[in-house]
């Protein structure tokens with residue numbers, strides 16, 4: 182542990198070593214578990230491959246925060262938190278914490294766990310010139326300075342290599358139950374106060390209810406009033422490789438147009454499908470900010486070359 | 494608002510701000526060419542440069558002085574905001590966006606006679622889109638007006654700052670504002686889906702989107718909380734939240750404030766996520782009780798206002814859980830609001846706390862730091878010790894559930910030397926919070942108030958990267974220069990402030 186002049190700043194040995202590893206000269210790409218290796222375009226220019234350090238550094242269940250090194254798998258993090266009845270907004274797909282944050286995809290149960298981008302309270306990363314940089318703060322509420330954590334989530338490692346984060350945790354509800362129904366998923370979503378997930382494949386609906394047992398029972402009876410409910414173990418597997426992001430109000434129309442099997446997350450706007458979503462180009466003004474951001478954070482374009490936030 | 498401590502507090506800060514003004518107080522010159530150009534873009538009566546307006550627009554609700562407003566424009570369309578940006582750029586002038594001016598960190602205070610862009614006339618609720626659970630609003634819409642508009646539809650806008658009757662959604666976005674009910678629902682950032690902004694170069698950009706994972710960097714998330722330094726927000730899609738069918742509000746009283754703080758930690762640790770957890774110490778409770786007669790106990794060392802909402806059965810379970818944790822921590826009395834009127838009265842007490850203190854002292858300074866919840870009791874003990882040592886009256890009313898302290902220092906600015914003591918005590922409070930693992934601000938922002946402390950929380954590298962982020966939006970530092978990042982770290986800011994032609998200083 183090296184203490185610096187900044188209040189509460191402790192740089193762990195692992196982070197310091199990662200900074201040395203990333204260095205400041207040659208092109209580098211950060212590897213997690215390669216579950217989303219081609220997100221934002223394939224790595225180009227044969228970069229040196231580096232891995233972020235792993236391990237849960239400090240878990241404070243009473244504060245609902247956890248400090249974790251970026252190379253930790255989400256599965257390992259989930260195990261550590263489950264011991265105290267907690268979870269995060271990070272999706273579990275076999276990848277690492279740093280990878281999940283760099284890619285920026287939400288948990289399938291976003292309605293219940295919150296958007297991924299709200300999960301990071303503080304981020305520490307290695308900059309293009311090999312320095313250790315932090316943004317955000319350790320507390321669950323904070324508006325001190327510019328919101329670097331928001332910038333880093335979803336940036337595909339192109340602005341800095343994520344080394345360590347402090348994440349917000351949430352309590353795991355007392356009861357979680359899945360149901361299958363043929364009822365209209367939009368009616369279900371609108372009638373229930375707070376469903377944890379409503380998935381629809383175009384004909385059948387899967388409903389996740391969470392909370393106090395009394396509330397889950399009540400919500401289930403409301404949903405049963407719309408259409409017959411059958412308890413099931415879980416939803417079907419996500420069909421296809423592709424993930425669409427749409428305004429929730431456009432789900433119905435889009436689902437009718439898709440050819441192959443698809444699953445829509447009602448109220449959220451995600452569709453998992455066999456065909457890719459058409460490219461969503463950035464506007465020129467937004468593209469210009471992206472270009473300047475890259476130039477200011479990584480003038481030599483050595484961090485994760487080939488990746489472009491916003492490309493599928 | 495009348496109770497705000499606007500007296501000439503913090504002389505040293507005033508000096509720091511005025512360091513960026515020319516050394517002499519040159520007479521005011523209306524800057525005719527700039528005014529004339531602005532008046533080609535906007536109806537002439539919406540471009541103002543009268544001394545009363547300039548004086549009003551040189552301040553916000555903070556104690557900071559030293560602002561100098563240039564012409565104030567009241568645009569009504571995005572195109573007008575664009576035109577103002579272009580004209581300001583042609584004249585080498587910066588711009589400062591302004592909502593209701595209720596900010597407490599000096600964010601809306603104009604430094605270096607920029608063009609003030611007051612968004613208060615862009616106050617239309619454009620669309621409520623229930624399918625997407627959002628509302629498109631203009632930035633000048635008053636926070637509470639939006640919730641009132643949504644009530645018949647069964648929705649509300651979740652961020653509820655105590656200033657919600659007057660502050661604007663644009664100001665909420667720029668400051669990432671919070672409020673008592675942000676404990677369960679999240680602060681403003683969690684409630685902004687997309688927004689239209691006029692960038693400092695006059696281009697219009699749409700940031701974010703109504704879809705869950707918009708393409709590209711999260712520039713929407715970066716803009717929220719940027720205190721007007723990345724551009725001007727001209728339209729926002731805010732999330733609307735379903736009203737809860739059941740709500741229970743509990744008043745728990747305690748012998749000491751540590752008992753209340755420990756109850757708060759215990760509730761959070763138990764896995765209950767209350768809608769709100771607010772603590773008031775004895776002094777503020779008595780002041781509030783004298784003011785609104787809400788039925789708060791005057792003899793308790795502290796009271797905790799706890800609210801749970803959701804479905805009726807679960808709400809009852811959580812309310813019972815909170816009461817049990819309160820009893821285990823020595824609660825003297827636990828009362829559940831029996832009627833909607835009683836509940837409203839309890840909240841009225843909490844929300845008018847700042848009005849109540851006007852009876853006690855003419856001036857106040859409201860601090861805003863966050864500490865880990867487990868440190869609440871320790872840091873509060875330090876806050877009382879610090880105030881004692883500087884011979885100042887302190888009261889505490891705060892968002893306990895997320896560790897957000899609001900120590901309120903009360904004084905009479907006419908007392909010889911009191912300002913120095915207020916300043917010194919404030920510094921120690923901020924440092925005690927940081928030393929306990931906390932942060933500089935939970936909801937008021939940095940503005941000019943806490944710039945000097947940024948180096949206590951962030952390293953030079955950290956600040957340098959914040960500055961890069963800022964310049965990616967605003968390469969020439971035209972948007973609200975001189976805020977947030979300490980001066981030494983952002984040379985272009987200083988240039989922007991110095992480039993102001995002589996003769997415009999008021």
Ligand SMILES: Cc1cc2nc3c(=O)[nH]c(=O)nc-3n(C[C@H](O)[C@H](O)[C@H](O)COP(=O)(O)OP(=O)(O)OC[C@H]3O[C@@H](n4cnc5c(N)ncnc54)[C@H](O)[C@@H]3O)c2cc1C
Nearest residue numbers: 592593594595596600654655661663664667671721726936
């Ligand atoms: C009595 C009182 C109680 C308060 N309680 C709370 C509370 O509970 N929680 C809380 O978080 N805050 C609270 N505040 C602080 C303040 O009300 C909030 O920060 C509020 O969101 C500011 O809104 P405003 O419209 O007054 O903005 P202003 O003060 O006018 O501006 C604030 C900042 O936003 C920028 N800005 C304004 N409009 C725009 C725009 N359209 N685009 C870009 N930037 C813009 C300004 O440049 C400035 O930096 C309180 C203040 C008072 C006086």
